[in-house]
Amino acid sequence: MQIRIVAGSNAAIYKQIADQINRAVAAGDLEVGQMLPSVRQLARELVINPNTVAKAYADLVQAGIVETQAGRGFFVAKRRQVYTKTERMRRLDESIQSLINHSFSLGFSTEEVLDRVRELFAKALRGVPESTS
């Protein structure tokens, strides 16, 4: 998979990397056990500070999407839940709340937003990248 990042975007660079890997795993573009590029390699490729890549990987490890194997690197982890049901719900609500806020300020109706969510979900699962703003 090809990771692309934009500086000056609303999303921090580490977040853009983590989100793209997360999406690629969900879409099956990255398979369980597949090795990710090393921190240094990805940092070179993207011309960014290696600490930024390290932060993205650390977040993915914490979320249980990626695992480290001592001295060997980072690998896509077997899907498992690292959060309790309540915590997962809380995190989901947080994202949805921000979506609702944005939708209000942009003047979209609930139906329009839900349709768009379905559309983008389908796209993400087919592995079609959505252009980021």
Add this chain to the structure above:
Amino acid sequence: MSTHSAQNIAFSANGLTRYFGSKPVVRQCSFAIPRGTVTGLLGLNGTGKTTAIRMLMGFLPPTRGSSAILGIDSQALTAADRMRIGYTVEGHFLYNWMRVADCECFQAGTFARWNGKQFRETIERFGIEPSARVSHLSRGQRAGVSLALTLCTLPEVLVLDDPALGLDPVSRQALNETILEFVESGDRTVLLSSHLLDDIERIADRILIMVDGRFVVDTTVENLLSRLSTCTLELEEDIKSLPTIPGLVHLRRIGRRWTLTIVDMGSETEETLSQLGGRTLVRSQTAFNDAAMAYLSRSRGSSSFLSKTPIAPASIGANQR
């Protein structure tokens, strides 16, 4: 409070102050930049960045306070110490009648340590032929030659004063690659001043923001972003006088729509905002550009209601590089 031992510090300052006549240009600046990092120094023109760098380099004595590079007082740096320091300024002097390869031969003779391979690799990255005449080089290529000449001496630290000024995107990328490669070994350090927020976001892991001669931000990029939030509110009615909003760094008002940048947003701030009436449209993490702009724009017409809390190194965890 520092979490780093002295030998891990590449650049430091303690109460560094400089007056020009009766005008304070750099005021009470203290910092400690660990080795192995890229630190971006941001600040508007005329805010004291270059004066601070010139004192750090030992080119200008401070009025008060002190600074050090690799643990050696800036005012006491010997020629041998300076061999360990690379320094490039925008508009670095090159002889126009020389060819690029001549520049290397000429300078190689004046340094005890010289790595010609480093020179060739660096100019190649900037797309420069050794046979090219200096007078025919673009601005970006001249910067590339300057940087290559500096790197050949195998410095341990690199101080770059606005190296990206006026560079095209290709040269900027080459500059960024060169800087990141320089610190890859883990103990070499870069301090660079710049106005290019996108580039700083990419390559820096630490940020210093200078406003009116003082550092208002001195921390890792990660810490800066994790402590700031942005809120957009739509108020029901115009508010003429502003209440004190805890942690307010920056406020932008367009009619009844307010966008606030807040440091360490807590329940106290939330309560104040809810008392304003109206609804919160968006609340999100602050983007790097917005974070930098929020602080940078304080120097011009900064108001008394803004929070004076600097983002200081004391808040950095011990595991941060």
